[in-house]
Amino acid sequence: MIFARRAWSVVWKDLLVERRSKETLNALAFFSLLLLFVFQFALGPDRERLAAALPGLLWLGFVLAGLLGLGRTFVLERENDCWEGLILAPGDKSAIYVGKLAANVTLMLVVEGLILLLFAVFFNVDLAPALTGLALVMILGTVGLAAVGTLFAAMTAQVRARELLFPVLLLPVQVPVLLGTVKATEAVLLGEPLGAVGHWLGLLAAADVIYIVTGLLTFDFLLES
Amino acid sequence: MTRVLGWLAALALLAGLGMAFAVAPREATQGTVQRIMYVHVPSVWVAYCAFVVVFVASIAYLATRAEAADRLAHASAEVGVLFTGLTIATGSIWGKPTWGTWWTWDARLTSVAVLFVMYVGYLLLRGMIDEGERAARYAAVLGVVAALNIPLVHFSVLWWRTLHQPPSLMKPGPSSMPPVIVRALLVNFAAFALLYLYFVAKRVRLLRLEGEAGA
Numbered sequence: 269m270i271f272a273r274r275a276w277s278v279v280w281k282d283l284l285v286e287r288r289s290k291e292t293l294n295a296l297a298f299f300s301l302l303l304l305f306v307f308q309f310a311l312g313p314d315r316e317r318l319a320a321a322l323p324g325l326l327w328l329g330f331v332l333a334g335l336l337g338l339g340r341t342f343v344l345e346r347e348n349d350c351w352e353g354l355i356l357a358p359g360d361k362s363a364i365y366v367g368k369l370a371a372n373v374t375l376m377l378v379v380e381g382l383i384l385l386l387f388a389v390f391f392n393v394d395l396a397p398a399l400t401g402l403a404l405v406m407i408l409g410t411v412g413l414a415a416v417g418t419l420f421a422a423m424t425a426q427v428r429a430r431e432l433l434f435p436v437l438l439l440p441v442q443v444p445v446l447l448g449t450v451k452a453t454e455a456v457l458l459g460e461p462l463g464a465v466g467h468w469l470g471l472l473a474a475a476d477v478i479y480i481v482t483g484l485l486t487f488d489f490l491l492e493s
Numbered sequence: 494m495t496r497v498l499g500w501l502a503a504l505a506l507l508a509g510l511g512m513a514f515a516v517a518p519r520e521a522t523q524g525t526v527q528r529i530m531y532v533h534v535p536s537v538w539v540a541y542c543a544f545v546v547v548f549v550a551s552i553a554y555l556a557t558r559a560e561a562a563d564r565l566a567h568a569s570a571e572v573g574v575l576f577t578g579l580t581i582a583t584g585s586i587w588g589k590p591t592w593g594t595w596w597t598w599d600a601r602l603t604s605v606a607v608l609f610v611m612y613v614g615y616l617l618l619r620g621m622i623d624e625g626e627r628a629a630r631y632a633a634v635l636g637v638v639a640a641l642n643i644p645l646v647h648f649s650v651l652w653w654r655t656l657h658q659p660p661s662l663m664k665p666g667p668s669s670m671p672p673v674i675v676r677a678l679l680v681n682f683a684a685f686a687l688l689y690l691y692f693v694a695k696r697v698r699l700l701r702l703e704g705e706a707g708a
Contacts, residue, residue: 285548416638423631429622437618437635440611441642444649450654467652475645486634489555 271363278367285344286394292340292375296333300383303329303392318391323453327446329383330406331413331439334376338417339434341368342425351425355491365418365487370478372414380406401456408472409449415479416441422490448472495698498691501506505684509535512677529587535685537580537605543573543586543689544612551636558703561697563629568696570615572689577609586603600654607646611639625704630689 286292307325311317318325345351354364384402388395395402420437422429448468455465462469513531517597520527550566557674584602586593616636622628670678 290670313592324585419634419638423618426627427618427631429621431620433621437614440607440614441638444605444645447649447653471645471649471652478641478645480637486555486637489630489634493632 271290271360271458273368274357274363275366275370276360278364279370279374282344282368282371284374292337293378295336296375296379296382297382299336300329300333300379303332303383304386310388319393322387322391322393323450323457326345326387326453327409327450329378329387330380330410330449331442331446333379333383334410334417335435335438336376337430338372338414338438339424340423341372341418341421346425361488361491364483364491365422366485368422369414369418369483372418373410376410376414377406380410393458397459398456402453403460403470404462404469405449405452408469408476409445411476412445412472412479413442415476415483419440419479419483419487419490422487441446444471444475448475495691495694498687498694502628502684502687502691503688504632504644505680509677509684514682517674517677518646518671522590526590528588529583531681533580533583533587534678535682536576536583539685540573540576540580540605540608540688542686543569543693544608544643546693547573547612547615547636548640551640554633555637560629562701563633564697564704565693566633567619567700568611568693570619570632570636571696572692574609574612574616575595575692576685576689577605577612580605581609600651603650603654604647607650608643611642611646615639661687 307329311321311325342351345354355361357364384395387393417438420434420441424434424437427433448471452465452468452472455468456462509531510613517528517531519525521628546567546569550562550569554562559589584605587596588597615632619628620633622631674694
């Protein structure tokens with residue numbers, strides 16, 4: 269109970285700061301729009317080609333936005349010299365991890381929803397019938413991405429060349445999540461039942477559990493200094 | 494002690510070469526190029542063993558904070574990356590004449606490539622941190638995450654390439670090979686394992702001396 273309250277206070281703090289400054293969200297929203305431009309320029313007007321590439325493009329957008337967003341997990345603490353303040357919070361440090369993870373997942377899902385909307389409007393694709401399946405895949409994938417991302421953000425926060433190191437560490441580890449989400453999204457967009465991609469959803473869920481448990485157990489080691 | 498290990502490795506490598514070229518038969522369809530298997534397969538086995546050592550040593554470091562465990566993890570990761578690179582290189586050399594291409598996104602090739610970039614990232618992280626104690630701590634966490642990720646990478650890549658779950662997890666193993674080839678493979682594996690131990694012993698000693706000189 270106390271653990272949940274501690275985690276909640278981190279979530280509340282981060283989301284409140286984000287709501288008032290809208291720093292990350294504004295930039296990511298604009299970035300998402302720019303991504304759409306890039307995808308359009310890269311693929312040209314051919315609708316067939318776009319439809320074939322859609323699941324991959326969608327997740328490319330989510331991952332690129334995620335790399336930028338997740339990399340900023342501890343920017344607030346570092347820039348305002350509150351790192352010590354965060355570490356000095358009483359009790360189990362893994363509560364900080366859970367709080368940061370929950371705040372990250374929330375932020376990422378908002379941005380991903382926006383990207384989805386932009387895809388639907390600008391590429392003129394009807395995503396409505398696949399929305400429930402898509403939401404499930406997005407939640408499973410985003411939790412996996414954010415679970416490792418939050419851990420690695422703490423790892424690279426105090427390291428030189430962190431903007432470079434963060435994606436270089438995160439991308440290879442996220443290969444299973446990327447493959448799983450793209451394959452599942454492909455099936456969902458084709459209108460296949462979720463049962464057809466049950467093994468991918470299982471893999472994503474297993475990845476989420478493994479990543480979160482590892483994060484809970486190892487986060488302590490990253491904060492001591 | 495290290496020197497003895499080095500000589501043993503050199504002798505075993507010679508024996509392995511002898512087994513691969515003189516004792517093992519020439520493959521009927523691929524010809525002599527198939528003999529690269531006696532380098533290719535043992536290196537990938539040794540690479541996997543090396544990453545298991547990184548995993549165990551990382552946990553040991555986090556539990557005990559013994560610098561020796563950190564040095565072992567560091568050395569084993571370096572040598573593991575070396576052997577993974579060797580696997581990819583020999584695989585390419587083997588693939589060109591037999592498959593007609595240096596590289597294909599086949600399931601096993603992709604898994605090994607992912608493994609390679611994951612542990613290159615591990616070494617990059619180590620290189621970016623100047624304080625030894627923090628480098629050890631962060632690298633140990635990454636060593637644990639990377640190792641736990643290996644099975645996930647394996648299954649995802651397998652399903653990605655084959656679309657369907659394979660009937661059995663066990664690959665057609667050496668049991669389908671003639672015993673003389675199996676023997677040649679095992680001799681080479683022993684030689685590569687000795688070489689791994691020699692490299693790690695050297696590297697651990699070097700890291701210890703570096704630490705002492707820096708302190």
